[in-house]
Structures are given as structure tokens and as C-alpha cells.
Amino acid sequence: MRWRTILYLASVPGFILTLGMQFAVDSPRWLCKAGRLEDAQKVIRDLWGPSHIDKAIEEFQSVIRSDGDDLESRWLELLEKPHSRAAFIGGALFVLQQFAGINGVLYFSSLTFQDVGITSGALASLYIGLTNFAGALCALYLMDKQGRKRLLVGSYFGMAISMFLVVYSITSPLDEELGHNLSILGTILYIFMFAIGAGPVTGLVIPEISSSRTRGKIMSFSFSVHWVYNHKRFKVCNFLVGLFFLELVEKLGVAPVYASFGAVSLLAAAFAYYFIVETKGRSLEEIEMSLNSTSAANDK
Numbered sequence: 194m195r196w197r198t199i200l201y202l203a204s205v206p207g208f209i210l211t212l213g214m215q216f217a218v219d220s221p222r223w224l225c226k227a228g229r230l231e232d233a234q235k236v237i238r239d240l241w242g243p244s245h246i247d248k249a250i251e252e253f254q255s256v257i258r259s260d261g262d263d264l265e266s267r268w269l270e271l272l273e274k275p276h277s278r279a280a281f282i283g284g285a286l287f288v289l290q291q292f293a294g295i296n297g298v299l300y301f302s303s304l305t306f307q308d309v310g311i312t313s314g315a316l317a318s319l320y321i322g323l324t325n326f327a328g329a330l331c332a333l334y335l336m337d338k339q340g341r342k343r344l345l346v347g348s349y350f351g352m353a354i355s356m357f358l359v360v361y362s363i364t365s366p367l368d369e370e371l372g373h374n375l376s377i378l379g380t381i382l383y384i385f386m387f388a389i390g391a392g393p394v395t396g397l398v399i400p401e402i403s404s405s406r407t408r409g410k411i412m413s414f415s416f417s418v419h420w421v422y423n424h425k426r427f428k429v430c431n432f433l434v435g436l437f438f439l440e441l442v443e444k445l446g447v448a449p450v451y452a453s454f455g456a457v458s459l460l461a462a463a464f465a466y467y468f469i470v471e472t473k474g475r476s477l478e479e480i481e482m483s484l485n486s487t488s489a490a491n492d493k
Contacts, residue, residue, distance in 0.1 A: 222405070222477070225253040252476060256405050266406045271414060276407045282468050283399040283415030289461035290395055291419070293352060294454030295387050301442065302380050324381050328388025335389065340473035341398045342465060348390025349462035355383035356455030363448045391461070401472040401480055 218240070224233035230250065237246050271280040299321065306317040335344055362375035396416075403411040442450055472480050 221249065222253055225250060226257055249476070252479070266410060268410060270407055271410060276404060276411065279399070279403045279407070280411050280414055282402065283411055284418040285464060285468075286395045286399065286461075287415055287419035289457060289464060290391055292454075292457045293349065293387075293391065293461055294356070294451070294457065295384075295391070297450065297454065298380060298383055301447070302384075306377065320381070321384060324384045325388045328385045329393065332389050332393045336394070336397075337473055340471050341394050341401070342469045342471045344390040345394045345398070345465040345469060346390075346462045348386050348394070349458045349465065351386035351389075352383050352391065353455040353458035353462065355379045355386060356451045356458060358382070360448045360452045360455065363446075363451075398469060398472060401477060402470060405477070 218236050219232065221233040221236045221240070224230075224236065233250065233253070234246050237249050241249065270276050302321055303317045306320070332344070339347075356379065359376050359379035362372045362379065365372070367375070399415050400408055400412055470480070
């Protein structure tokens with residue numbers, strides 16, 4: 194297949210997304226903030242039903258009055274309560290996500306597949322892609338069934354088990370074929386568990402626990418941390434999951450590196466358990482008012 198054809202195929206989802214966005218509606222929160230109450234009421238009626246209009250408008254206006262506009266906020270407010278907690282959680286979640294080794298596992302997965310006779314890089318990528326897709330579909334179903342917190346904790350716990358399974362397959366005196374199969378199973382399970390929670394939930398829960406006043410800045414800060422650790426890989430993260438991952442594996446071996454990924458995954462599960470609040474079935478305004486009242490109570 195020619196490279197031009199590949200690029201043409203890659204552009205198809207973009208056109209579909211552009212077409213789908215034509216049917217998207219304006220956020221009722223933004224409409225309320227802009228003073229377009231009638232338009233906000235119409236959107237709420239179409240999305241949630243007439244019975245939710247008065248309560249939603251009241252919540253929107255209450256938060257707008259207490260917090261003000263995002264444009265009025267300052268970056269230094271991220272160091273102040275209650276915004277500092279959301280900024281800390283957002284940055285920490287993305288750091289833990291990267292140190293849990295998703296990029297390293299993806300880099301090394303093709304070699305893992307080669308050990309069981311799958312020498313085609315395209316076929317290995319297909320298996321990885323299908324696993325990611327299956328995990329994303331499960332996440333869509335489970336997100337509002339099990340809740341964000343439970344899904345995030347379970348995802349990282351499953352990633353840890355997957356990594357330790359790979360380590361066991363490498364370090365234990367198993368039959369060679371059985372060891373390779375367990376390694377493949379651990380790799381596939383790790384990617385699946387990441388796609389269920391650690392991947393999608395991280396980007397969803399951060400804006401949900403952020404206040405409307407600083408939501409944009411907290412998201413900017415959190416994703417900046419994500420791309421610093423994911424794309425640029427400055428120094429510290431670089432030696433773990435960055436450019437020199439394969440060199441690190443050659444020096445220390447696969448087992449110690451994957452064991453460290455499993456340990457970080459356990460740390461991430463504990464962090465999510467203790468720091469993340471459940472946001473399932475709650476509006477952004479309900480979450481914000483709850484967090485503000487909790488923060489005020491802690492200050493007292």
C-alpha cells in the first residue's frame with residue numbers, strides 16, 4: 194500500500210468527525226454564562242427534558258456568581274485552594290500514567306509478538322489496535338455503570354497484574370512456548386486494561402473535578418505535563434519510557450523494567466483510590482459545590 198493511500202485513509206475519521214460536529218449543540222453552561230438563557234433552556238429541554246430546566250439554570254448561575262469567568266482567573270490561582278488540589282491531581286495522574294509504562298510496552302510489543310512467531314509488524318499492530326478498540330468500547334459501557342474512580346483503580350490494578358504476569362513468564366523456569374504465550378497474554382491484557390480506564394478516564398475526570406473558574410487552566414497544565422512526559426521526555430522520564438527504553442531493557446533486562454511498571458501501576462491505583470472523588474451521575478455544578486464545601490470544612 195502506497196504512503197499516499199495510507200494518508201488518505203487516515204483523513205477519513207477527520208472528515209467524519211467534522212460532519213458529526215455539525216450536529217453538536219452549544220454547551221448550556223456556556224450559553225448561560227453568555228446570557229443566552231432562552232437558548233440554554235432549549236438545549237437543556239432537548240438533552241435532559243423539561244423537568245431539569247429550572248434546577249440546571251439555577252446551578253449554572255450559582256456557580257457563575259460564586260466563581261466568576263475563566264477569563265478572569267489567574268494562573269497563580271492554581272496554587273490556591275481549592276484549585277491547587279485539582280491541579281495536583283491532574284498533573285499527578287498524567288505523570289503516573291506515563292511512568293506506568295504504556296509507551297514502553299507499546300514500543301516493545303512487536304518484539305514480544307516476534308517471540309511467538311508473529312514476525313509481521315503490521316499484524317502485531319493490528320492485534321494491538323483491536324485490543325485498544327475493544328478496551329475503548331468496554332470503557333464506553335462501564336464509565337457510567339461502574340463509575341470513574343472504580344474504573345481507574347481497577348484499570349491500574351489490572352495493568353499491574355499484567356506486568357507481573359510478564360515478569361513471571363520471563364523469570365520462571367517455564368516451558369519456552371508457555372512462557373512466550375504468557376508474555377503475549379500479559380501484554381495484551383495490559384493494553385486492554387489501559388484502554389478501559391487509565392487512558393480515557395484520566396482525561397475525563399480532571400475537568401470534572403475542576404472548578405469552572407480554573408477548568409481551562411487546570412486542563413492546560415495537566416495536558417502540558419502529559420506531553421512533556423509523553424512527547425519531549427525531558428531527562429528523568431526519558432530514561433524510563435522514552436527514547437532509550439530499548440537500551441534500558443538491554444542493560445537491566447525486560448523483567449526489572451516491567452516490574453517497575455507494575456509497581457508504578459499499583460502506586461497509581463492507590464493514588465486514584467485515595468485522591469479521586471466519584472463523579473458518576475453528578476453534574477459539574479454538583480461536583481464543584483461539593484468540593485468547595487469540603488474544602489471549606491477542611492480549612493475550618
